[in-house]
Amino acid sequence: MYPVWQVPVMGSALVIAFIASFHILPSHLATSAFWFNVYVENKAYKENRPELLEFIKKYVLVLLIFSFIFGSLSGVGIWYALTVAAPKGISALIHNYVWGWAAEWVFFIIEVLAIYVYYYTFGRVDNKTHLTIGLIYAIGSWISMAIITGIMSFMLSPGKWLTTGAFFDGFFNPTYLPQLLMRTSFMFAVAGLYAIVVAGTLKRKEVASFIIRRASVWGMLGAVLTALFFRVYLWSLPAPARELYGMSILIPKIVPVIVVAAFAALLAWFMVVWLRPRWAKAVPGVLAILILLVGVFSAESIRERIRKPYVIGGYMYSNQIVPAGLPAKGIQGDLATIDSVGILHYSPFVPAGLRTIDTADLLKAGGEIAQIECSACHTLEPNGWLRPLPTMVRMAGLSSVDNAQAFIGFLDAFPFMPRFAGTAAEKKALAAYLVSLYRK
Ligand code: HEC
Structure with missing residues (x-):
């Protein structure tokens, strides 16, 4: 176990969110901009419309500043945030996917x-070479996304990895392809959106109109395909995640509505x-970009919630147990040991006076x-x-200690919460603490 990163009021999970x-x-x-960029640049050379290059220079500059800073x-x-919020989770990712990260880098x-x-060879190399450099960027960035998606979808649905522990069993997991297709479509919508904003600032109106109309078609296609693959993604979810998706205590009905509304507004x-x-x-x-951000935040929050109670599905709880x-x-579970020696003993970062429950202040x-x-999912x-x-x-x-103890005893009856780990005395201490919160 590692120290807990305490972020008052906000909670560490929201910092990451x-x-x-x-x-x-x-x-x-x-990952998306250069596909549109190469498309426009190609048109500029093929149809001999050098005026289109004005857009490309601006678009790449926005990309350089916004994306690369x-x-x-x-x-x-x-x-940084993940390393302190979920150190064991990050450690598990690195131990399993160190070559994945290396390839991604x-x-x-x-x-x-x-x-x-x-950017710096504009007009200094021949057109074909310049286009090739653009294409290298486009393909390279998409591959880096395809790798990260493997690792991220692994965290939600590790699939066969849970029994084999093998790299590719976790990488090509049940939600990998739907997520990759969804993110690939989504990136085209983002490319279109930014292209429209940049084109709106161009001096030559006919160039602006041309770019805006093309970019909006890319955007519409991207948005519609994203919605489609989002559906496929929901189908591909493992049964527990799908069950959580349907629970309104976990995901209020308004959240998917916000996602759909944001996409409809974008369309x-x-x-x-x-x-x-x-x-x-x-x-x-x-x-439009801000609306998109709200939609994205809601969609990502769904992904976070349906992974509960795990940070790595089926393997590690959000609280790192x-x-x-x-x-x-050859990795042993923590539960049996924690239940016998106690969480306050098992975790090395507990203040000395609290280690032995009989002598410790019960509430503390x-x-x-x-x-x-609890604090991985609840601010105190x-x-x-x-x-x-x-x-x-x-x-x-x-409101009473007995009541609270019973509740803690069947915490995992809620499909989104991990079971309590610790000794009977620790359960009682936690119950006393919960009751003290009841009056706050
Ligand atoms: C993996 C995340 C997670 C952890 C860890 C967690 N909870 Fe929860 N808890 C939830 C979620 C999700 C809900 C549903 C409420 C919501 O989403 O607003 C919930 C709801 C609750 C509720 C309300 C239940 C009801 O009847 O409505 C209580 C009480 C609670 N948690 C106590 C605890 C305690 C005590 C701990 C630590 C021992 C804990 N939780 C650990 C995720 C978690």
């Missing part, structure tokens, strides 16, 4: 080099500018247990942003 949702825009732009910063931010380096070479925006390219001004364009281990790789010990076992403050525990405790009516 915010960084990761933001990251989706620059990262999907980085904000995208890189937020990408590194995810690593190779393609990422190709991507970074290619975009600088592309409508593409249609509007297709009909009236002149309306593609900066303000509605940026607004590994219930059953992975015999194929209970609070420490809640910190270790009443005004917390993430399922604040005092509110939950009140909702469940845990």
